Amino acid sequence: MMMVIQFLLLCILHPVHVSVTEVEYSEKNKSLQITSRIFIDDLELSIQKQLKQESLDILQPKNGVTTDQLVSAYLKDHLKFKLDGKPVKVNYLAHEIEDVAIICYLEIENVKKLRTLEVTDDVIQEIHADQSNLVHITYKGPVKSYRLVSDKPTDIFKVESK
DSSP states (O other): OHHHHHHHHHHHHSOOOEEEEEEEEETTTTEEEEEEEEEHHHHHHHHHHHHTOSOOOTTSOSTTOOHHHHHHHHHHHHEEEEETTEEOOOEEEEEEEETTEEEEEEEEOOOSOOSEEEEEEOTTTTTOTTOEEEEEEESSSSOEEEEEBTTBOEEEEEOOOO
16 A cells, blocks of 8 residues: 555656657648647746746747747757658647647648658657657558657658558
8 A cells, every 4th residue: 555655656746748749641631730739837848948038938928929939939849750751841830728738730731642751759858858759640541659759759650561
């Protein structure tokens, strides 16, 4: 019983550092539609560090800057994709808040087909060395999942030939 209590205390005192990004191919739109869920407090600290600011509220930023501008600029540096070895432009569309997380919507347009998708996701890793970024990719088949960590922030999804 004492070990159970100690484990529960450890879980409470040591928060989990994780983000989840889902990449899904839209045959209709010929695009990769991306949804990324990130804890707001961690993202805020990361953006604050990137901007070298003493304090920051990403949900109510000051000086005419919007949440979308802050988050979009951060993700541009920390969530990158290459299709068939070539870097691609990722369009930031919008965000919404869900409890303690921010959900970001992004898109890569003009994807007719792909052989490989390289994903680099080092979101939050500059402030939490134990950050795990889970990436789930759905492209004309079952979901493939990857765990990207600070010593391996990049992985390559390969389309299986039939």
